[in-house]
């Protein structure tokens with residue numbers, strides 16, 4: 001990628017070249033970013049996006065790395081990283097969360113303030129921005145259920161507040177287009193702290209029992225086809241424990257792939273192809289990936 005620091009005059013954040021992204025991946029796979037971009041502020045991010053658009057420079061936004069597959073050869077692109085934006089502020093019954101705050105920290109804050117509504121999202125290792133972008137959730141509830149607005153930086157260099165009624169989320173897709181989410185506001189219900197704590201415990205117990213939560217994974221690899229569960233189909237096709245190198249279909253939940261140690265992104269892609277082919281042959285159904293597969297560019 002041809003670029004010059006001079007093009008980003010006024011940018012106050014940090015640019016780091018050739019950063020290994022595997023520690024940022026929840027599965028611990030993937031290569032280097034041409035440049036890791038750590039914007040100082042949302043204005044900084046907007047400026048950077050505008051210049052990228054003007055110059056035709058490729059970029060990605062990285063959240064908690066719990067749903068993206070970063071290629072082994074790395075990405076010849078700018079990669080935004082914003083864990084430093086981690087504030088969660090109360091405004092009446094609302095919580096305004098910076099996009100880099102972790103979902104677990106947001107849920108903890110809501111519980112401490114006895115505000116109910118986010119408990120169903122417990123155990124999802126996302127940042128708030130990633131949770132909104134993916135409309136992360138479970139059968140019990142999803143991120144958009146309590147969202148009232150999101151603030152985004154876009155490629156025109158503008159910052160915009162978008163109310164919930166102007167957003168059209170889909171299943172595991174916030175449907176927000178090419179923006180960088182900077183904050184999200186949630187409307188919650190005053191409740192009892194112990195009651196919330198109890199619900200959190202129940203959801204966590206269920207999760208720990210049914211999913212490989214302590215292993216290196218990317219959560220569910222495939223979207224559930226209408227009326228069925230990808231995990232059920234993969235298990236019925238006899239693929240639990242199937243391996244490509246150090247990447248394995250989890251024995252605990254067949255829609256999770258786990259990295260046994262030295263797994264690679266290429267092995268993840270090979271296992272995806274094998275699972276898709278087997279399920280297609282057995283059940284005449286195509287499984288679509290839920291994970292975001294980044295191209296090397």
Ligand SMILES: Cc1cc2nc3c(=O)[nH]c(=O)nc-3n(C[C@H](O)[C@H](O)[C@H](O)COP(=O)(O)OP(=O)(O)OC[C@H]3O[C@@H](n4cnc5c(N)ncnc54)[C@H](O)[C@@H]3O)c2cc1C
Nearest residue numbers: 061063064065066067068126127129130131136137181219
């Ligand atoms: C153990 C485990 C359990 C999981 N359980 C669930 C579950 O129950 N339900 C569920 O839905 N998912 C689950 N997941 C998947 C994952 O946590 C979610 O998809 C989550 O929303 C991804 O958030 P992230 O911050 O990690 O985003 P990343 O994986 O870093 O990125 C995901 C996408 O969001 C984009 N993105 C991230 N931040 C921003 C931002 N600020 N602005 C714009 N775009 C952004 C990225 O570009 C990418 O396209 C699980 C994953 C793991 C590892």
